[in-house]
Amino acid sequence: MKISIFGLGYVGAVSLACLSRDGHDVIGVDIDRTKLDLIAAGKTPIVEEGMVDLMAGVAASGRVTVTTDAAEAVHGSEMSLVCVGTPSAENGSQDQGAMLRLAAEMGRALAVKTAPHVIVFRSTLVPGTVEDVLRPIIEQASGKRDGQDFFLCFQPEFLREGSSIRDYDKPPFTVVGANHDHPVERLQALFGHLPCKFLRTSVRSAEMMKYCCNNFHALKITFANETARLCGALGVDPFEVMDLVCQDTQLNISRAYLKPGFAFGGSCLPKDLRATAYLAKTRDVAIPMMASILASNREHLDLALARIVKAGKRKIGFIGLSFKTGTDDLRESPLVTLAEQLIGKGYQIQVYDPEVHLASLLGANKNFIAQHLPHIGEMVRADIAEVIANAEVLVLGSNSPAVIAAVARECRAEQMLLDLVKLDEPGVMRAQVQGLCW
Numbered sequence: 001m002k003i004s005i006f007g008l009g010y011v012g013a014v015s016l017a018c019l020s021r022d023g024h025d026v027i028g029v030d031i032d033r034t035k036l037d038l039i040a041a042g043k044t045p046i047v048e049e050g051m052v053d054l055m056a057g058v059a060a061s062g063r064v065t066v067t068t069d070a071a072e073a074v075h076g077s078e079m080s081l082v083c084v085g086t087p088s089a090e091n092g093s094q095d096q097g098a099m100l101r102l103a104a105e106m107g108r109a110l111a112v113k114t115a116p117h118v119i120v121f122r123s124t125l126v127p128g129t130v131e132d133v134l135r136p137i138i139e140q141a142s143g144k145r146d147g148q149d150f151f152l153c154f155q156p157e158f159l160r161e162g163s164s165i166r167d168y169d170k171p172p173f174t175v176v177g178a179n180h181d182h183p184v185e186r187l188q189a190l191f192g193h194l195p196c197k198f199l200r201t202s203v204r205s206a207e208m209m210k211y212c213c214n215n216f217h218a219l220k221i222t223f224a225n226e227t228a229r230l231c232g233a234l235g236v237d238p239f240e241v242m243d244l245v246c247q248d249t250q251l252n253i254s255r256a257y258l259k260p261g262f263a264f265g266g267s268c269l270p271k272d273l274r275a276t277a278y279l280a281k282t283r284d285v286a287i288p289m290m291a292s293i294l295a296s297n298r299e300h301l302d303l304a305l306a307r308i309v310k311a312g313k314r315k316i317g318f319i320g321l322s323f324k325t326g327t328d329d330l331r332e333s334p335l336v337t338l339a340e341q342l343i344g345k346g347y348q349i350q351v352y353d354p355e356v357h358l359a360s361l362l363g364a365n366k367n368f369i370a371q372h373l374p375h376i377g378e379m380v381r382a383d384i385a386e387v388i389a390n391a392e393v394l395v396l397g398s399n400s401p402a403v404i405a406a407v408a409r410e411c412r413a414e415q416m417l418l419d420l421v422k423l424d425e426p427g428v429m430r431a432q433v434q435g436l437c438w
């Protein structure tokens, strides 16, 4: 394939070296003449394991040319990989200056190109950039249409500095956000041989998932380091602890707990987080990330409250009250807190939860509910149909299939249904379903 690569920094230079190694003709483009001269001389513009040998080899192959002229590169290739920098601006926002200037330049080049061209954005871009910002610039500058005369797509880059070439050859996966088949097919031809999944998605999801990956990595490192600081202060071996934590591949290193939903609660997580934060305080150890988890969880609960208040109705039916489906444990259930808040604001609440039988609640569970919802006896109904019949807004906090089927049967078109469990098929509900943040 004939490929142009814009931006020959850590990402672009490695792509240039690996693609030409694999037999493609590559045109490297940068505004930095020094980088171009180094590449033309078979030298690497970045310090990276394996790049010295690789660059010497590809320069000798004659498959690499370099230029500062964007138009020349667009005309001389069928696909452009855009890898220019997107650093932080002073206020923390993404500085897209280089990207915006380049988009206009590429658009002007496309204005006079007759063959279809694929532009693959590989730089990290805040969600919405390709479709809302770059596409209009390119369409205006070229006078042509995305999806007809040229094709835009977004393919996040996952390589890590220090092991870039190895990561290029064995990425965790290939993700392509695209609105058309053509660029996906071309990228499959280019990267389909790699030993990983090839996943197609929307452009915005591809943009966002790159941020999620980096944020998740940062979160993991910080979690390990906060844990280590606390372990250090307690005389516990942090390596032993984290090794044990990582050996649980059911709940820890797994998909568990990574599905968006409602706030967490229950008899363990909140109290153990509080105890951890307190322990750290008594040892003068700062663990700001872990200490702020409960505050973030509270934000999630407040979002549900705001949604209900915004609906402007007073009769609220809770379908599910315990902290998760399949238990009668009401301790620190976010649904109990939500009901408590609404009662404080004068809302009329009715509750149905197939697991919660007030007469059989015992011990700490009974005490918790007596303290937080002392009049719960007047709110709980044994018949789900009665709760639904009396409600203007339904708060769905149970994902029991039988409960969902009953809600689908009984709910009415004028009701709002606040979905806290992420219904698989919201369309089966006659009520107006609102996801919490989906």
Ligand SMILES: NC(=O)c1ccc[n+]([C@@H]2O[C@H](COP(=O)([O-])OP(=O)(O)OC[C@H]3O[C@@H](n4cnc5c(N)ncnc54)[C@H](O)[C@@H]3O)[C@@H](O)[C@H]2O)c1
Pocket (backbone or CB within 6 Å): 006, 007, 008, 009, 010, 011, 012, 029, 030, 031, 032, 035, 083, 084, 085, 086, 098, 099, 101, 102, 122, 123, 124, 125, 157, 158, 159, 160, 161
């Ligand atoms: N560095 C990494 O490990 C890594 C990994 C994944 C994703 N990313 C993302 O990839 C992008 C590039 O990162 P990087 O570390 O390679 O950046 P970098 O700063 O090392 O390189 C960017 C290059 O773009 C060039 N450039 C700027 N404007 C240009 C233009 N108009 N035309 C041609 N070239 C131009 C610069 O001169 C520079 O050589 C960023 O969005 C980054 O977030 C980086």
